[in-house]
Amino acid sequence: MALRNFDVEKYLKEGEQAYGKRAEIEELVDKLAKTDYENVVLLGIGGTWAEWYPVVEVAKYYSDLPIYLENAGEFLVKKNKRYVTGKSLVFTSSASGDTAEIVKAVKLCKEMDIPVYGFTKDDTTPLAKLLTDPVYNPCGDCEDSYLLYYFVILRLLFNRGEFPKYEAWADQMKGIHNNLLRIREEFEPRAARIAKTYSHEPYTMFTGSGVLWGETYLFTMCILEEMQWVRTKSVSSADFFHGPLELVDDRVPVFVIKGEDEYREMDERVERFVKQHTKKVEVFDTKDYALEGVDDEFRVICTPMIITAILTERLAAHYELNTGHSLEFRRYYRQFAY
Amino acid sequence: MALRNFDVEKYLKEGEQAYGKRAEIEELVDKLAKTDYENVVLLGIGGTWAEWYPVVEVAKYYSDLPIYLENAGEFLVKKNKRYVTGKSLVFTSSASGDTAEIVKAVKLCKEMDIPVYGFTKDDTTPLAKLLTDPVYNPCGDCEDSYLLYYFVILRLLFNRGEFPKYEAWADQMKGIHNNLLRIREEFEPRAARIAKTYSHEPYTMFTGSGVLWGETYLFTMCILEEMQWVRTKSVSSADFFHGPLELVDDRVPVFVIKGEDEYREMDERVERFVKQHTKKVEVFDTKDYALEGVDDEFRVICTPMIITAILTERLAAHYELNTGHSLEFRRYYRQFAY
Numbered sequence: 001m002a003l004r005n006f007d008v009e010k011y012l013k014e015g016e017q018a019y020g021k022r023a024e025i026e027e028l029v030d031k032l033a034k035t036d037y038e039n040v041v042l043l044g045i046g047g048t049w050a051e052w053y054p055v056v057e058v059a060k061y062y063s064d065l066p067i068y069l070e071n072a073g074e075f076l077v078k079k080n081k082r083y084v085t086g087k088s089l090v091f092t093s094s095a096s097g098d099t100a101e102i103v104k105a106v107k108l109c110k111e112m113d114i115p116v117y118g119f120t121k122d123d124t125t126p127l128a129k130l131l132t133d134p135v136y137n138p139c140g141d142c143e144d145s146y147l148l149y150y151f152v153i154l155r156l157l158f159n160r161g162e163f164p165k166y167e168a169w170a171d172q173m174k175g176i177h178n179n180l181l182r183i184r185e186e187f188e189p190r191a192a193r194i195a196k197t198y199s200h201e202p203y204t205m206f207t208g209s210g211v212l213w214g215e216t217y218l219f220t221m222c223i224l225e226e227m228q229w230v231r232t233k234s235v236s237s238a239d240f241f242h243g244p245l246e247l248v249d250d251r252v253p254v255f256v257i258k259g260e261d262e263y264r265e266m267d268e269r270v271e272r273f274v275k276q277h278t279k280k281v282e283v284f285d286t287k288d289y290a291l292e293g294v295d296d297e298f299r300v301i302c303t304p305m306i307i308t309a310i311l312t313e314r315l316a317a318h319y320e321l322n323t324g325h326s327l328e329f330r331r332y333y334r335q336f337a338y
Numbered sequence: 339m340a341l342r343n344f345d346v347e348k349y350l351k352e353g354e355q356a357y358g359k360r361a362e363i364e365e366l367v368d369k370l371a372k373t374d375y376e377n378v379v380l381l382g383i384g385g386t387w388a389e390w391y392p393v394v395e396v397a398k399y400y401s402d403l404p405i406y407l408e409n410a411g412e413f414l415v416k417k418n419k420r421y422v423t424g425k426s427l428v429f430t431s432s433a434s435g436d437t438a439e440i441v442k443a444v445k446l447c448k449e450m451d452i453p454v455y456g457f458t459k460d461d462t463t464p465l466a467k468l469l470t471d472p473v474y475n476p477c478g479d480c481e482d483s484y485l486l487y488y489f490v491i492l493r494l495l496f497n498r499g500e501f502p503k504y505e506a507w508a509d510q511m512k513g514i515h516n517n518l519l520r521i522r523e524e525f526e527p528r529a530a531r532i533a534k535t536y537s538h539e540p541y542t543m544f545t546g547s548g549v550l551w552g553e554t555y556l557f558t559m560c561i562l563e564e565m566q567w568v569r570t571k572s573v574s575s576a577d578f579f580h581g582p583l584e585l586v587d588d589r590v591p592v593f594v595i596k597g598e599d600e601y602r603e604m605d606e607r608v609e610r611f612v613k614q615h616t617k618k619v620e621v622f623d624t625k626d627y628a629l630e631g632v633d634d635e636f637r638v639i640c641t642p643m644i645i646t647a648i649l650t651e652r653l654a655a656h657y658e659l660n661t662g663h664s665l666e667f668r669r670y671y672r673q674f675a676y
C-alpha cells in the first residue's frame with residue numbers, strides 16, 4: 001500500500017541531513033560538558049515541550065543530573081526562576097524560529113547572561129539570531145527532533161560516564177529512518193482503516209505514559225485539535241483510573257498507546273479495562289514494530305519515534321483524507337495577534 | 339438563595355474539626371523539621387495529587403526546598419526512585435484510606451525504611467495502619483484538605499525561616515470557612531444558571547494555571563468525568579494557545595479559571611481570546627470574591643479553596659440537578675477489581 005501524501009525520497013534525504021548534524025552537536029556538547037554546569041534546562045512549548053519530554057524521561061534512567069523541562073510561556077511570567085542560573089545548560093528549539101514564547105524566553109535568558117543553545121531551521125529566523133552556536137535543522141519531522149534532542153542529552157550523559165554506550169546507540173541511529181519508513185508501510189492499511197472508522201467521532205480518549213506521554217499529548221493537542229479540529233481527551237495511564245474511566249462505554253473510542261518502559265504495566269491495565277467496556281479500542285503498541293539493527297536496550301529510546309511515525313504523521317494524513325480538513329489550515333493559530 | 343443539598347451547620351462543624359488539627363500537625367512538623375531531611379515527597383493520585391498540587395506551587399514562592407509531587411501509581415512502577423530516600427519527608431492522604439495506589443506506595447516506602455506521614459479519615463482504615471503518626475480528618479471537603487496540607491508545608495517553611503508569617507496566616511484561617519460559606523451563597527445563583535445552560539453540552543473546555551491548575555484538573559476529571567459522565571478537556575492557559583484554541587467557536591463552551599498568582603496574565607490572555615471566538619464563555623475569577631479577615635498577601639494561598647467551593651462543590655451540585663445523574667453513582671470506579 002503506497003503511503004498517502006508521503007515523499008519517500010525526500011523523507012530519507014531529510015533524515016540523512018538530520019543525522020548529519022551528529023558531529024556538530026557532539027562537538028558542541030563535548031565543549032559544554034567541560035563547563036561547571038549544575039543542571040540542564042529545556043525550554044519548549046506545545047509541540048516542542050512534548051518532544052523534549054521523552055528525552056528527559058529517558059535521561060532519568062541513566063542519570064540523576066537535574067534536567068528541567070520548562071514551559072516557555074510559564075517561564076516568562078515566573079517571578080522566581082529558581083534553578084535557571086548561570087550554571088544551567090539551556091537548550092531550546094523552534095523550527096520556524098519565531099514561536100513567540102520561545103523567542104521571548106531566550107531573550108530573557110540572554111538578559112540574565114545565560115546563553116541558550118538549540119535548533120532552528122536556518123540562519124534567517126529570529127531564534128537563530130539569539131541562539132549561541134545554533135544548529136540548523138531544515139526539516140520538521142518529529143522523529144528528527146527526537147534524534148537531535150537525544151544527541152544533545154545522551155551525549156552529555158556520555159561525557160558524564162552515565163551513558164557509556166552512546167557511540168553504539170548513535171551509530172545504530174543511522175538506520176532509524178529506514179526502520180521508520182518500513183514501520184510506516186506496515187501501519188498504513190491500519191491508518192486508513194482507523195481514520196475511516198473514527199475521524200468523525202465527536203470525542204476520542206487517548207492514554208499513554210512515561211516516555212510516550214509527550215507523544216500522546218502532542219498527537220491529541222497539536223495534531224487532532226489544532227490541525228483537524230477533532231475533540232480529544234488525553235490522560236496518563238495512571239490517572240485514567242481516577243475519573244476518565246467512568247466515561248467509557250461503546251460510544252467512546254479509546255486509543256491506548258503502549259510503550260516499553262517501566263510504565264508499560266499501567267498501559268496494559270488500561271488496555272484490559274477498556275477492552276471490556278468499549279468496542280471502540282485501538283491499541284498502539286511499539287513492541288509490534290521491529291527496529292532492525294537497533295539493540296533491544298535502545299528500543300525504549302526509539303519508541304517516541306515509532307509513535308510519531310504511525311500516529312502524528314501517518315494517522316494524521318488519513319484523518320485529513322476522511323475529514324477533508326487540510327492539515328495545513330488554521331483559523332486562529334499564528335493567523336493574527338492574540 | 340438557599341444552597342442546594344448543603345448542610346451549613348455540618349459544614350461549619352467539620353471545618354472547625356479540620357482547623358482543630360492545626361496544633362497536632364504543627365507539633366508533628368516541628369519535630370520533623372529538626373531531622374536532617376533533604377527534600378519533601380508528596381504521594382497522591384487523582385484528586386489527592388491535584389490537591390497537593392497548589393501546595394507545592396505556593397511553596398515555590400517562599401522556598402527553594404525541593405518538593406516532589408509523585409503520582410502514586412507511577413511511583414510504584416518506577417525502577418529508580420531517585421530522590422525518595424531516607425532523607426525525604428514523605429506525606430500522603432486518602433480519606434477512605436483504601437486507595438489502592440496510595441496504600442501500595444506507602445507500603446513500598448516502609449519497605450525502603452522510609453516513614454510516611456499524612457491523613458486519613460480515622461484509625462480503622464488500611465492507610466491508618468501504615469502511616470507514622472497519622473492525622474485523622476473525618477470530613478472530605480476539598481478546602482479542608484487544602485487547609486491541612488498547607489498546615490504541613492507552610493509550617494515546615496516556617497521552621498526553615500522561609501514563611502515567617504505562618505502564625506498570622508494560620509490564625510486567619512480560623513475564619514476561612516465562614517468566608518467560603520458566604521462565597522458559596524454569592525455564587526449559588528450563577529451555579530444554577532451555568533449548570534442549566536451547560537450541563538448537557540457534549541464537550542466543555544477548561545483552562546487554568548499555576549496554583550489553580552490542580553483544581554482545574556480535579557474538577558474536570560474527578561467531578562465532571564467521574565461523577566457526572568460529562569466530557570471535558572482541561573488545558574493549561576499556556577498550552578491553550580498551542581492547539582486547543584483551534585477548536586473554539588460558538589459550539590464549544592470554555593470555562594476560564596482565573597487566579598491571582600504570577601500566571602494570571604496567561605489566564606487573562608485566554609479570556610480575551612475566547613470572548614472573541616465563542617459566545618459560551620464562563621470566567622471564574624477568584625478576585626471577585628472577598629476574603630474577610632485574610633491579608634491580601636495570603637489570598638493566593640486561599641484561591642484553590644475558593645475554586646473548590648464554587649466549582650468542585652457548588653457547581654457540581656447543580657450539574658447533578660440538571661443531569662439527573664447522582665454524584666454518588668459510579669459504574670466502574672471502586673465497583674470491582676480492574
